[in-house]
Amino acid sequence: MTSMRTRRRLIDRLRSHGIDSERILGIMEATPRHLFIGEALAHKAYEDTALPIGYNQTISQPWVVARMTELLLEHDESPKKVLEVGTGCGYQTAILSQLCRWIFTIERIGALLEQARERMQRLGYHNVSFLHGDGFEGWESNSPFDRILVAAAPGEPPPRLLDQLSLGGRMVLPVGGGHQYLRVITRTANGYQEEQREAVRFVPMLRGQQE
Numbered sequence: 596m597t598s599m600r601t602r603r604r605l606i607d608r609l610r611s612h613g614i615d616s617e618r619i620l621g622i623m624e625a626t627p628r629h630l631f632i633g634e635a636l637a638h639k640a641y642e643d644t645a646l647p648i649g650y651n652q653t654i655s656q657p658w659v660v661a662r663m664t665e666l667l668l669e670h671d672e673s674p675k676k677v678l679e680v681g682t683g684c685g686y687q688t689a690i691l692s693q694l695c696r697w698i699f700t701i702e703r704i705g706a707l708l709e710q711a712r713e714r715m716q717r718l719g720y721h722n723v724s725f726l727h728g729d730g731f732e733g734w735e736s737n738s739p740f741d742r743i744l745v746a747a748a749p750g751e752p753p754p755r756l757l758d759q760l761s762l763g764g765r766m767v768l769p770v771g772g773g774h775q776y777l778r779v780i781t782r783t784a785n786g787y788q789e790e791q792r793e794a795v796r797f798v799p800m801l802r803g804q805q806e
């Protein structure tokens with residue numbers, strides 16, 4: 596169920612659903628998604644679906660991870676400083692850590708963050724800094740960021756995150772309450788440029804933090 600053949604089948608599916616970057620596909624093929632979820636669901640790890648990870652949260656669907664990563668790296672294949680909001684189980688973090696110099700990741704649920712931190716250490720993803728906090732605030736002391744990826748849906752792009760984007764930097768996030776769409780926001784000398792992309796389904800971005 597977690598064999599290389601099963602993994603390859605997922606990668607073929609992503610490719611046939613419009614993911615073009617062989618670099619991202621290669622990294623997703625090499626990353627053991629089954630080790631990011633509970634054993635009881637491990638047999639579903641290489642299906643193209645979101646799965647529960649406890650605390651009412653989910654690991655994102657592989658196609659969504661691939662697409663957001665592709666949009667994030669457009670025009671800069673190896674960004675230096677990347678902020679991720681919504682660590683969850685750390686799967687998207689692990690993909691980003693293999694493509695970018697340094698990842699700063701924020702999670703509002705302390706227990707999930709600690710599990711992700713321990714897992715990343717064990718699996719050898721070392722270029723990641725973790726923060727238990729509210730992603731609406733961003734991570735000012737490490738800003739500006741070349742790229743920001745948000746893995747939970749706010750009603751509108753959070754102003755503090757826009758502030759923490761470097762000039763020429765870009766943010767990819769789902770936006771909306773009922774119907775959500777991916778939005779790509781680029782910071783230019785004159786302000787921000789926005790494009791709307793695919794419809795998606797994410798858990799809501801919530802304020803504050805919990806244990």
Ligand code: SAH
Pocket residue numbers: 652653654655680681682683684685686687688701702703704707728729730731746747798799800801802803
């Ligand atoms: N990237 C994850 C998906 C996580 S689901 C993966 O690959 O599996 C979204 C996560 O965002 C949840 O863990 C949720 O707790 C977190 N989240 C929601 N609102 C947040 C906020 N304001 N700040 C930080 N994390 C938040």
